[in-house]
Amino acid sequence: MKTILVTCAIIHFDEKILAVQRSATMKLPLKWEFAGGKIEAGETEEACVKREVLEELNIHIAVKKRLSPVSHAYPDFKIQLIPYTADYVSGELKLREHADYKLAHKEELLSLDWAEADVPIVKELLEL
Numbered sequence: 001m002k003t004i005l006v007t008c009a010i011i012h013f014d015e016k017i018l019a020v021q022r023s024a025t026m027k028l029p030l031k032w033e034f035a036g037g038k039i040e041a042g043e044t045e046e047a048c049v050k051r052e053v054l055e056e057l058n059i060h061i062a063v064k065k066r067l068s069p070v071s072h073a074y075p076d077f078k079i080q081l082i083p084y085t086a087d088y089v090s091g092e093l094k095l096r097e098h099a100d101y102k103l104a105h106k107e108e109l110l111s112l113d114w115a116e117a118d119v120p121i122v123k124e125l126l127e128l
């Protein structure tokens with residue numbers, strides 16, 4: 001099975017972090033995730049995560065630190081999910097694809113129903 005490379009952003013708004021909920025019609029319906037998406041040919045990870053966040057949420061971010069990538073096999077596809085911490089910079093948050101969002105302290109994040117590949121990332125975040 002082919003592995004897709006996906007970046008995602010752990011976006012800090014002051015002391016809170018943004019989680020977004022996938023819509024009912026997306027793959028992994030209604031699961032929570034960090035905004036992001038597939039890396040395009042020739043694109044750097046940082047450029048990808050900034051582009052995806054702007055496309056999905058209408059906001060600009062400053063990318064900070066790469067956390068540990070997670071390889072995960074879902075029943076019908078495999079991903080390598082590459083997380084970056086980031087700070088909100090500008091723009092009015094608009095959900096262009098997602099069903100919902102939550103701004104939460106990192107300790108509150110674990111109680112959400114995450115996409116499976118995100119669980120190790122949330123755990124790493126709690127240890128930072």
Ligand SMILES: Nc1nc2c([nH]c(=O)n2[C@H]2C[C@H](O)[C@@H](COP(=O)(O)OP(=O)(O)OP(=O)(O)O)O2)c(=O)[nH]1
Pocket residue numbers: 006007008026027028032033034035036037038079081115116117118
């Ligand atoms: N953006 C993002 N995707 C994630 C996370 N965790 C996780 O398992 N994924 C999965 C869901 C998707 O299958 C894939 C990301 O692809 P995408 O967001 O560009 O694509 P998509 O849902 O439109 O899927 P597709 O129909 O185009 O394949 O990675 C995450 O935290 N952020």
